[in-house]
Amino acid sequence: MAMMTTDNEKKQYDKMTQLALDVLSDYGFFHFPLDVFSLANKIGIQLIPYSILPVEQYMTLCHKHGMDLGFTISRLENGYIVYDTYYNDVDIREPAQRFTIAHEIKHVVSGDCHKKYLTESDEALANFFAKSLLAPQAIIIQEGLNSPEQYVERFHISRQSAEYYCLATENRKSVFGEKYLFDYEQEFLDKVRKYS
Numbered sequence: 167m168a169m170m171t172t173d174n175e176k177k178q179y180d181k182m183t184q185l186a187l188d189v190l191s192d193y194g195f196f197h198f199p200l201d202v203f204s205l206a207n208k209i210g211i212q213l214i215p216y217s218i219l220p221v222e223q224y225m226t227l228c229h230k231h232g233m234d235l236g237f238t239i240s241r242l243e244n245g246y247i248v249y250d251t252y253y254n255d256v257d258i259r260e261p262a263q264r265f266t267i268a269h270e271i272k273h274v275v276s277g278d279c280h281k282k283y284l285t286e287s288d289e290a291l292a293n294f295f296a297k298s299l300l301a302p303q304a305i306i307i308q309e310g311l312n313s314p315e316q317y318v319e320r321f322h323i324s325r326q327s328a329e330y331y332c333l334a335t336e337n338r339k340s341v342f343g344e345k346y347l348f349d350y351e352q353e354f355l356d357k358v359r360k361y362s
């Protein structure tokens with residue numbers, strides 16, 4: 167879907183890139199493909215695959231709008247907030263499961279889980295965050311990756327999201343320059359070098 171983006175929306179997308187790198191840095195995840203399951207656990211998210219649920223519950227979830235891929239519920243346990251992220255591992259391939267979990271991480275770290283309902287824009291930002299978390303543009307640019315195949319191989323993301331994301335990154339390159347990195351991306355790459 168082609169959409170005109172306003173400056174304000176662009177800023178929100180840049181913030182997603184930053185937030186993703188902050189999460190990776192804060193929890194010390196500098197290896198790619200990202201172990202997104204471990205990252206979620208470290209954040210305090212309990213991952214619950216649909217495959218362990220009773221069939222009726224699974225069927226209900228798959229037919230509920232917005233719950234066919236996954237969702238997160240926050241609850242109090244001994245005075246602490248805990249997050250349960252349910253994700254479809256039954257009829258969804260692993261790269262897409264990884265994407266769902268990365269998407270849900272955004273809802274947790276930015277407090278979306280406590281909102282009454284999420285807007286389309288919240289969901290679009292979570293999708294962009296997920297790509298930035300699984301496949302930081304800083305690394306794509308540093309390593310000179312420029313085809314969806316390379317993205318799939320390097321980051322273990324689905325072919326479909328690799329295609330969209332590659333277009334977005336190539337567009338960014340044409341605006342900012344082939345090798346241009348933002349300060350926070352350079353800082354992240356310094357950490358990658360230091361800790362990997």
Ligand SMILES: [Zn+2]
Nearest residue numbers: 269273289292
């Ligand atoms: Zn969502």
